[in-house]
Amino acid sequence: MNGVTPTPLTEASVPRFARGTRLQYDRVRETWFIQAPERAFQADAVAAEILQLVDGTRALGTIIDQLSEKFSAPRDIIARDVLALAQDLSARQVLVSP
Amino acid sequence: MTALPPPPMSLLAELTHRCPLQCPYCSNPLKLDPRGQELDTQEWLRVLDEAAEMGVLQVHFSGGEPMARPDLPDLVRHAAKKGLYSNLITSGVLITPESLHKLAEAGLDHIQLSFQDAQAETADRIAHMAGSHAKKLEAARLIAAEGLPLTLNFVIHRQNAERVPAMLDLAERLGARRVEIAHTQYYGWGLLNRDALLPDRAQLEATEKAVEQARTRLAGRMSIDFVTPDYYAEQPKPCMGGWGQRFINISPAGRVLPCHAAESIPGVVFPTVREASLADIWNTAPLFTMFRGTDWMPEPCKSCAFKEDDWGGCRCQALALAGRADATDPVCHRAPDHTVIERTITARPQTPPPFQYRRFGNA
Numbered sequence: 001m002n003g004v005t006p007t008p009l010t011e012a013s014v015p016r017f018a019r020g021t022r023l024q025y026d027r028v029r030e031t032w033f034i035q036a037p038e039r040a041f042q043a044d045a046v047a048a049e050i051l052q053l054v055d056g057t058r059a060l061g062t063i064i065d066q067l068s069e070k071f072s073a074p075r076d077i078i079a080r081d082v083l084a085l086a087q088d089l090s091a092r093q094v095l096v097s098p
Numbered sequence: 099m100t101a102l103p104p105p106p107m108s109l110l111a112e113l114t115h116r117c118p119l120q121c122p123y124c125s126n127p128l129k130l131d132p133r134g135q136e137l138d139t140q141e142w143l144r145v146l147d148e149a150a151e152m153g154v155l156q157v158h159f160s161g162g163e164p165m166a167r168p169d170l171p172d173l174v175r176h177a178a179k180k181g182l183y184s185n186l187i188t189s190g191v192l193i194t195p196e197s198l199h200k201l202a203e204a205g206l207d208h209i210q211l212s213f214q215d216a217q218a219e220t221a222d223r224i225a226h227m228a229g230s231h232a233k234k235l236e237a238a239r240l241i242a243a244e245g246l247p248l249t250l251n252f253v254i255h256r257q258n259a260e261r262v263p264a265m266l267d268l269a270e271r272l273g274a275r276r277v278e279i280a281h282t283q284y285y286g287w288g289l290l291n292r293d294a295l296l297p298d299r300a301q302l303e304a305t306e307k308a309v310e311q312a313r314t315r316l317a318g319r320m321s322i323d324f325v326t327p328d329y330y331a332e333q334p335k336p337c338m339g340g341w342g343q344r345f346i347n348i349s350p351a352g353r354v355l356p357c358h359a360a361e362s363i364p365g366v367v368f369p370t371v372r373e374a375s376l377a378d379i380w381n382t383a384p385l386f387t388m389f390r391g392t393d394w395m396p397e398p399c400k401s402c403a404f405k406e407d408d409w410g411g412c413r414c415q416a417l418a419l420a421g422r423a424d425a426t427d428p429v430c431h432r433a434p435d436h437t438v439i440e441r442t443i444t445a446r447p448q449t450p451p452p453f454q455y456r457r458f459g460n461a
Contacts, residue, residue, distance in 0.1 A: 020208045020247030020275075024181060028105060028153030035183040037208040037249055037276055038323075040107060040155040091318050093275055 007097075009060060009086050011079070015095040016056030023051045036094055050082050054095065060086055102381050103390060105153030106346040109182075110160055110358065111142070113170070114350050117163040119189050120226035120455035121214065122291040123253055123282045126162065127349075127361050128461035135351040139169040141371065143176050145348060148376040150180035154346070158185045158210075162350070165192040171204040178205030185210060187251075190237030191230055198237075202244050209241055210249045210278075216264035224257065226455045238272040249276035254305055254327075255295035256450060262305045266312040270320060277320060279309055281327035285359045285414050287456045292442070294450040302330050329439050333404060334411025334427035341389035341413060346380060354379045356386055359414040363423050389413050394424055398432045 009015070017023070021036045023043065032048035033040040043051060049070075053063045064082050068075040089095040115130040137145070149157065157177050164170055165188055177184045185208045186201065213234055215221035221231035241248050250269045254262065262279060269277040281302070282288050282295050297305075309324045316322070328335050338345045338357045347355040352370040355361065361368060366388065369379040380386055388394060392405050399410045410416075411427025419428045420435040428435040454460065 018247070018275075019245060022183075024155070024183075026153065026155060033155060035155065035207070037185065037247055038156075038210075040183065093318075093321065 009083060009090060009097060011061030011064065011083075012059055013086065013097040014056065014059050015054055015086055015090065015097045017054065018093055018096045021094045023048070023054075034089075034094060036092075046081055047085055050085055103342065103386075105377075106380060107154065107344045108156045108158060108346070109145075109149045109154045110158045110345060110347040111145070111164075111173075112160050112162065112347065112349050112358065113137075113142070113164045113167045113173070114162040115458075116166045117161055117189065117456075118166075118191050118227055119163070119214075119230060120457050121224060121253070121287075122453040122455055123255065123288040123295055124286070124456040125283070125288075125358050126286065126456065127359065128286050128290070129361070130162075130458050131350040132458070136167075137348075137350065137352045137371070139172060141352065142169070142173050145352075145371050145376060146173065146176050146180055146182065148371075149346075150177075150182055152377045152380065154182065156183040156185060158187055160187040163189050163192060165197065171200045174201055174206050175204040178207075183207050188212070188237075189225075189230070190234045191227070193233075193237040193240060195240055198240050198244055198246075202246055206246065208247045208249065210251050211238055211241065212251045212253070213265065213268070214253070215258045216252075216261045216268050220258060220261075224453075226453070235272070238274075242273040248272070248274045249278060250274045251278045251280065254279055254281045254297070256297040256301060257294070259297050259301040259305050262308040263312070266308065266316075266322070270316065275320060276323065278323045278325065279305065280323070280325035281305070283325075283327075284329070285362070285412075285418060287454075287461070289418055290454050290461060293447050294453055296329065296443070296446055297327065298446070299330060302327060328412075328415075328429045329443060331429060332431060334408045334415075334429045336408045337412035337415075337427075340391075340409040342380070342386040343390065343409075346376065354383070354385075356389070357414065360385065362414055362417060364417075389424070396424060396426060398430075399426050402432070 024033050024035050026033050032043040034043050060082055064079045068078045114136055115126050174184050184206050187210045190211045214224040218231040222228055252265045284292050309322055313322050342356045347358050352372050353368045366385050369383040395410050399405050411429055413423045416425040416427050417423040419438045426433040428438045
């Protein structure tokens, strides 16, 4: 267990929010937040679109498909954003991919 | 009419000052609120409504020992219903399988469990409660079994600093996702016990090194928050993220404060939830507006490039050490009163004096 780096995520990974973390819309500030132990941090517009699709059943590949269709955007650009965000939030223990 | 300040992110709900432990660095004020003055359940439910309405995102149920309040599960359930993220800050000594399960069912999001040391003998002496460490170990086991995310909190001082590596090992063994290695802050009880608690610089550096090594070893599995003892810092800390900017604190008796030590500030009225709404107090009460932002600042803060990083440091520390709440925090190297810090470190006795334990009537 020494020096473990989180397994790299792929389009087949199916992430969900770890217990004790969630995505939440803040009506007062009119913005999305990631709620986590001891802190709530703001999710930017791109992160909020991605995280609203994270439900523990969708693979990252499916999320990428849905977003590139929704925004009529090139799939490779969406894929880069989605994988980078999922990787970052996994390292911060917000997302887990069993 | 000036613009309203942004709403607070977090509410620290100090449900009671009653606690089975007597830690000599307790963050509660020296004058503890007696049980008879505590807000009742209905009052807390209303406070949670008002907090959610004004934009609070997280509520930290704290104390004293918040599990001494039998209505805690009701308050947690209400917070969850209002979309508030709920965190329980507990000593763990009152946790049973039943009491924990009730809290989990009510929707509790996270538990922060305090430890006094990595070994029973010294931990029980610091807490002044026989058997407390064993109870905490059992509490941690129950929390892990319940699947609730767990942060362990260790308060560090000269009498336990050498065991920081053992504390980090313990946190890993107990399945914590986060651990806080927080050096003691010296207000209230901590200030009263400063000579018994303040580490020397070599001790501080050893704790920094232990944390750095553990961070590398545990990357991605356990995150470690480190709080430095600001007597040895170059710059003051941005206390509470700035006065009246991110946190709102409510005492057991319902006083609304910018931080848990603010009741030491002289010459100002302490507003209470029994007399005004949380939003009115946050937006307009003199206690909140007096040190919000940078307008109140003296020199050298006023012309300092870091004034919006550290917000002038800690007002309660300025009051305690420089005699004025609106002075530059003496911890700052540029502060006119900085010699107070240097003198304190120099005058630190070789042998720590006995603890003056935190309990009603002992200050």
